[in-house]
Amino acid sequence: MSFPRAKPVDDLYDEVAGYDLVVVPDAPLASALNRRIDRPHLGSFAITPRRLAAGRREEAEDRIAFLELVERTDLDWKRGAYAIGNILQCWEHHGRLEAILDYDAYVDDATRQAVEHIADLETTSWRLTEYRIDDQQDVAVVGDEQLTQLERSILPDDYDTYDTFDDREFDHPPFHIFDSSTAIVDTVVDAVTEENADDVAVVLDQGSEFSPLIESAFEADDIPFYGGPGFVDHPDHRTFxxxxxxxxxxxxxxxGEIRPLLSRLGVSIDVEHDEKRLYELDDSELDWVVDFCDRIENRTFAEVLDRFEDRVDRRLDTFRDELETLGIADTHATERAVDQLVFYLQSYEVPVDRENEGVLLADAKSAAYVDRPVVFYLGLDEDWTHSAPRRPWVDQDAQYTRNIQQFRLLLQSGGTQYYLVQDAKGGSPVTPCLYFEELLDEEFERFSDLESETHTRRVGRSGGGFEKESSDATTTEVSTISQSSLSTYVNSPRDHFFGRLVDGPDKDYFKEGNLFHDFAEFYVTHPEFVDDNVIDDVVEYVLNETRPFVRSVDEATRRTKYRAGLETIVAFFEENRPVDGEFLTTTSDWGTNVFAERFDKSVASPITERWFENDDLRLKGKIDLIHSPSRLVDHKSGRRKSAGQVVKSSALDPPSDSPNFQALLYLTHWRSQYPDQELEFTFFHFLETLDDVVAGEVDLDDTLTTVSYYPMPFDEYARSESFFDELVEDGSNNCQKTLSQVAYEDYAAVFDEAAPPDTTDSDELIDSVFGETLTARMKDCVGDYKYVESGCKQALRQLTRVRGQAFFENDLDAFEPFVDERLEELNRRRAGEERFPVEGLGGEPNYRYVDNRDLLLEGDR
Structure with missing residues (x-):
């Protein structure tokens, strides 16, 4: 893998050393040639056209023109900046200021005013237009094809040209592939010291994550660097x-939206508050921020800057000077004025004084040459590709040639090059810079398809290489598991692992759900106390507690929602009074109840919020309500699911795409308390009928999903006389017609001849030996009629529906070793014997149910 080699600077200097003047396209290349001058030379030797025309003093002319327009016109800032950009760009490619006026689609009042004002400014482009190199000078031009039309306009009639490439090939070094951007930065920082910093350059995309990471790492290690952060990147400027x-x-x-800002201001707020509104969160640490933001539009930029300086105890004189330069220091900091300031800072680079010492940070899209003994290239991905201006005055082919030539030169800068890259980010492959497609004559989609070396992840920046460090830390074994932890673990073990390490913010639905649960518990204990006045009080309390999460415009809607939910809970328990709980042993209270405290009542009931920890089955959880010895109830504020969906989510082999083991786990525990008894687990979705409550038409059945457990294998249940009677009485028409003509013994005999397969697919059951046997026997008993065949299919479909909507003995029997296997596996991984993989038992996790998506790197990493 090779491409044309860039001429070494020493060779290039030998070729041009005898000339009076050497014109080059890139300032670093000019500096490199000038450093090699070995004879007295009067005036400039190697120089770029712009520095030559500007007298070696080059300024950002787009910013100068913008400031002129802001001061002398009332043009909208964005319109003015757009016009200036088009004018200067067209001037660059055509060699004259008025060239933009030839393109009618880009000419408006703003453009005409901008042309008029720019004509009076001594910009670098104006100097280039007016300047011409003396024909008496002996001139060499290096990289002539990389000069623009305006830059060529200064050249004399006669000059010699020299290519930046020679006839030899450059065998580029391998790509070094790392797991993460932080691993790449650690590698660079490990190689750089304060003593060798002047010999190192780092080339990166300044808009990438590498820029702040490398700057922070160098600052932490006291390694000098320059060329990186600009005016707006100054920490105090950015914070302001x-x-x-x-x-x-x-x-x-x-x-959570302003957490980085709060951190810069020294404000520490728990992550649990991230989803809460700033202005509704009662925390003294936020008082200054809220006060600063309050009616800010009534204060000038100078005044708010004063307040900020007092807060950080530092002067921001350069920022104040820039406000004066823009003429807005005494302007009120309205939203429009702030937007204009932000636009200016994002559009133009404000000059800053900096020491040119230490590691050179070069922007991949600006630099074409870096003269350092060692150069690190970070990323080299598609973001390194230039976005060619889509304007009619730009020759796209010529611009592409300049860009790829610049890229090819850049890749060969320095004495030693290191290409440090990632092969994947967030599970997706990283696309190499598109220019590689033309430079390398081979097929590839990612860096690992090219000549590369893969580096395993590092442990700290201790200089000890890439090996893992041992740890003597001990871990505590997990002896029991809850339904939520098990569901998360089955979906993605690594997400479960990070869920134990990383705190997450409170959510409005968590807050609402907990308050509704407390109310349900309170009502079950004190139904006679709860009247309309109590419900009014509870509505306002819930609204107040959730106000930090809720927009003020949504408050009326939330009030209606909360009242409807509370009234539905009351209606449900009025019709479904739970038992008194005498059959239960006493238990200590689990947690607190806000409404018990609010109304000074006790909720010490054995049937509500019943915590269990079953050491034999290794299960734990909290039952919202024990409605009766055979019925458990769980209150849900989310969307209702059918019994079939609940059972499907509890699948073990293979697991569901959205695993949820709550009903299965709770019934398994309850079976251990009441063996050989039919049980029910009911989900009470008290917000499901919200629209109906508002309309005054509520059917409580629409809020309930009940999953039954039968203490027998499915085969035994299916052949039971009670199920046969159910088919006869409640089956579809042809099913009733067929089975009503046979005796139960005829139906049961089918099970003696063939066992039904373990499936919830009705077509599979119909086509099975069991299905064929049932149809054949019914035809023998009733006759070979079409309705008999149809009736048998209806009966078989009813069998699969029952199988898919209820749990049977074999389901709970299989769940118990499943839990044991998961816990043994979990404890091995906690002990460090194996890693927590991203993929769960069912393969790739369902990312809709992943809580720590940003922390998951796919693959074996």
Missing amino acids: VQLLRAAHGGTDTRV
Whole structure:
């Protein structure tokens, strides 16, 4: 794998050393040639056209033109900036200022005003237009094809050209593949010291994650660097701008949205508050932020900057100077004014004084040459590809040639090059820079398809290489597991692992659900106490507790929702009074109940919020309500699922795409308390009929999903006389017609001849030996009629429906060793004997149910 080699700077210098003037397209290349001058030379030797025309003093002319327009016109800032960009770009490609006026689609009042004002400015482009190299000078041009039309306009009639490439090939070094961007940054920082910093350059996309990571790492290790952070990247400048934007973010601004800002201000807020609204969270640490944001539009930029400086105890003189330069220091910090300031800072690079010492940080899209002994290239992905201007005055082919030539030169900069890359991010392959397609004559889709070396993940930056470090840490074995932990673990073991390590924010639905649960428990214990006044009080209490999560415009809707939910809970328990609980042993209270405390009542009931920890079965959980010895109830604020969906989610082999073992786990525990008894687990979805409550038409059955457990194998249940009678009485028409003409013994005899397969697929059951046997016997008993065949199919479909909507003895029997296997596996992984994989038992996790998506790297990493 090779491509044309860039001429070494020493060779290039030998070729041009005898000239009076050497014009080059890139300032670092000019500096490299000038450093090699070995004879007295008067005036400039190697120089770029712009520095030559500007007298070696080059400024950002787009910013100068913008400031001129802001000061002298009333043009909208964005329109003015757009016009300036088009004018300067067209000037660059055509060599004259007025060239933009030849393109009618890009000419408007803003463009004409901008042309008029720019004509009076001594910009670098104006100097290039007016300047011409003396024909008496002996001139060499290096990389002529990389110069623009405007840059070529200064050249004399006669000059010699030199290519930046020679006839030899450059065998590029291998790509070093790392697991993460932090591993790449650690590798660079390990190689750099304060002593060798001047010999190192780092090339990266300044808009990538590498830029802040490498800067922070160098700062932490006291390694000098330059070329990286600009004016707006200054921590205090960035914090001040973020604060201005947050002040206009509205009352719906969430704490999590401004967490980086709060961190910079030294405000520490628990992650549990991330989903709460800033203005509704009662925390003294936020008082200054809220006060700063309050009515900010009534204060000027200078005034709010004063307040910010007092907070951080530092002066921001350069920011104040820039506000003065823009003429907005005494302007009120309205939302529009803040938007304009942000636009300016994002569009133009404000000059900053910096020491040119230490590691050079070079932008991959700006630099074409880096003159350092060692150069690290970070990323090299598709973001390194230039976005060619889509304008009619730009020659796309010529621009592409310049870009790829610049890329090819950049890849060969320095004495030693290191290409440090990632092969995948977030489970998706990283696409190499598109220019590689032309440079490398081979097929590839990712870096690992090319010549590469893969580095395993590092443990710390201790200089000890890439090996893992041993740890003497001990872990506590998990002896029991809850339904939520088991469901998460089966979906993705690694997500389960991070869920134990990382705190998550409170959610409005968690808060609402807990309050509804408390009310249900309170009502079951004190039904006679709860009247309309109590419900009114509870509605306002729930609304107040959830207010930090809820937009003010949604408050009326939430009030209706909460009242409907409470009234549905009351209606359900009025019709379904639970038993008194005398059959249960006493238990200590589990947790607290906000409404018991609010109304000064006790909720010490053995049937509500019943915590269990079954050491024999290794299960634990909390039962919302023990309605009777054979019926458990769980209150749900989410969307209702059918019994079939509940059973499907509890599948073991293979697991469901959305595993949920609550009903199966609770029934398994309850079976151990009441063996050989039919049991029911009912989900009470008290918000399911919200629309009906508002309309005054509620059917409580629409809120309930009940899953039954039968203490027998499915085969035994299916052949039972009670099920046969159910088919005769409640089956479909042809099923009733057929089975009503046979005796139960004829139906049961089918099970003696063939066993039904373990399936919930009705077609599979119909086509099975069992299905054929049932049809044949019924035809023998009733006659070979079409309705008999149809009736048998209806009976078989009813069998599969029952199988898919209830649990049987063999289901719970299989669940018990399943739990044991998962816990043994979990404890091995906790002990470090094997890793927590991303994929669960069913393969790739369902990411809809993953809580820590950003922490999951796919594959064996």
